[in-house]
Amino acid sequence: MKKTIVGIVTASLLATSAMAADYVMKISHVVSSSTPKGMAADYLEKRIEELTQGKIDVQVFPNSQLYGDGDEMKALAMNNVQVIMPSLSKFPSIVPQIQLFDLPFLFRDKEHLYKVMDGEVGAKLKSYVDAKKQMIAFDYWDAGFKHFSSSKQPIINPEDAKGLKFRIQSSKVLEAQFKAVGGNPQILPFSEVYSALQQGVVDATENPLSNFYTKKFHEVQSSLTLSSHGYLGYLVVMNQQFWDKLPKDLQEKVALAMKEATELERKETAIEDAKIMEALKKYAADTKKLEIYQLTNEQVAKWRKVMESIYPQFYSVIGEDLIKKAIETK
Numbered sequence: 001m002k003k004t005i006v007g008i009v010t011a012s013l014l015a016t017s018a019m020a021a022d023y024v025m026k027i028s029h030v031v032s033s034s035t036p037k038g039m040a041a042d043y044l045e046k047r048i049e050e051l052t053q054g055k056i057d058v059q060v061f062p063n064s065q066l067y068g069d070g071d072e073m074k075a076l077a078m079n080n081v082q083v084i085m086p087s088l089s090k091f092p093s094i095v096p097q098i099q100l101f102d103l104p105f106l107f108r109d110k111e112h113l114y115k116v117m118d119g120e121v122g123a124k125l126k127s128y129v130d131a132k133k134q135m136i137a138f139d140y141w142d143a144g145f146k147h148f149s150s151s152k153q154p155i156i157n158p159e160d161a162k163g164l165k166f167r168i169q170s171s172k173v174l175e176a177q178f179k180a181v182g183g184n185p186q187i188l189p190f191s192e193v194y195s196a197l198q199q200g201v202v203d204a205t206e207n208p209l210s211n212f213y214t215k216k217f218h219e220v221q222s223s224l225t226l227s228s229h230g231y232l233g234y235l236v237v238m239n240q241q242f243w244d245k246l247p248k249d250l251q252e253k254v255a256l257a258m259k260e261a262t263e264l265e266r267k268e269t270a271i272e273d274a275k276i277m278e279a280l281k282k283y284a285a286d287t288k289k290l291e292i293y294q295l296t297n298e299q300v301a302k303w304r305k306v307m308e309s310i311y312p313q314f315y316s317v318i319g320e321d322l323i324k325k326a327i328e329t330k
């Protein structure tokens with residue numbers, strides 16, 4: 001009896017809070033809630049609801065629960081979801097210039113990367129997204145530098161990549177990068193990577209540590225090479241119609257929450273990277289099922305030489321001037 005009354009009260013409170021919201025903002029992403037992107041999406045939910053006193057009801061759907069790689073852009077364009085934060089490698093069909101971020105060995109370090117993202121080059125790329133009219137670009141979020149992993153031979157020198165089937169995201173730059181070292185790249189949605197590695201559909205892949213660890217790819221790969229050869233980041237985008245309908249005061253609150261979420265997201269990436277590295281070392285020592293390799297400077301130089309040779313192929317797509325501007329950013 002008591003239980004029933006509690007149930008009724010809870011249900012009616014929930015109904016009241018749902019009714020009180022003037023807007024529903026669905027946020028969809030493909031990674032785990034414990035990644036920096038997942039944490040920042042959850043922060044957005046909490047903070048936007050707090051700042052708008054519940055006028056915007058934010059609902060977060062992680063792990064491709066609502067939409068996966070293949071359909072999230074379309075769902076955003078149709079306003080079926082209001083906010084997504086796809087990796088920059090998933091924008092090429094809309095804004096091919098964004099493949100700049102996929103160019104291997106483009107960024108010297110995180111400081112250089114943030115200067116490019118938050119400076120002239122990043123702003124230019126966001127303006128191309130905004131020009132599409134279906135979506136509005138907010139901030140760049142971070143996942144970190146990518147590392148190779150394999151279930152066949154460890155990937156230490158460029159020759160080791162020869163003949164390996166690599167899972168890649170949908171980017172021509174990533175395709176060219178692996179072809180340059182004799183690999184066979186195959187585009188797969190993120191939600192299918194674990195089983196594809198487990199079943200041998202692909203042998204190898206590239207990931208930032210947070211995605212590698214939270215999706216348990218270490219269980220289906222025998223080596224991880226800390227190569228930092230490329231970068232994976234995100235662009236947070238919102239449906240234009242949804243944004244335009246928000247009154248100005250709510251727009252300001254959303255923008256503030258977004259700014260705070262970006263700061264948190266980038267901070268978390270550094271914290272998580274260090275924690276995950278420790279956890280992976282422990283896993284490797286305890287199970288003896290994973291070898292972790294750190295490349296020497298000479299090995300890095302060999303990768304850089306062969307992978308950078310693809311840049312000219314993308315001068316016309318990305319813009320030679322934009323690539324040069326990114327390289328020269330201080």
Ligand code: LMR
Pocket residue numbers: 030031086087143169189190211
């Ligand atoms: C991937 O497909 O590897 C990533 O884009 C997943 C993500 O959103 O970090």
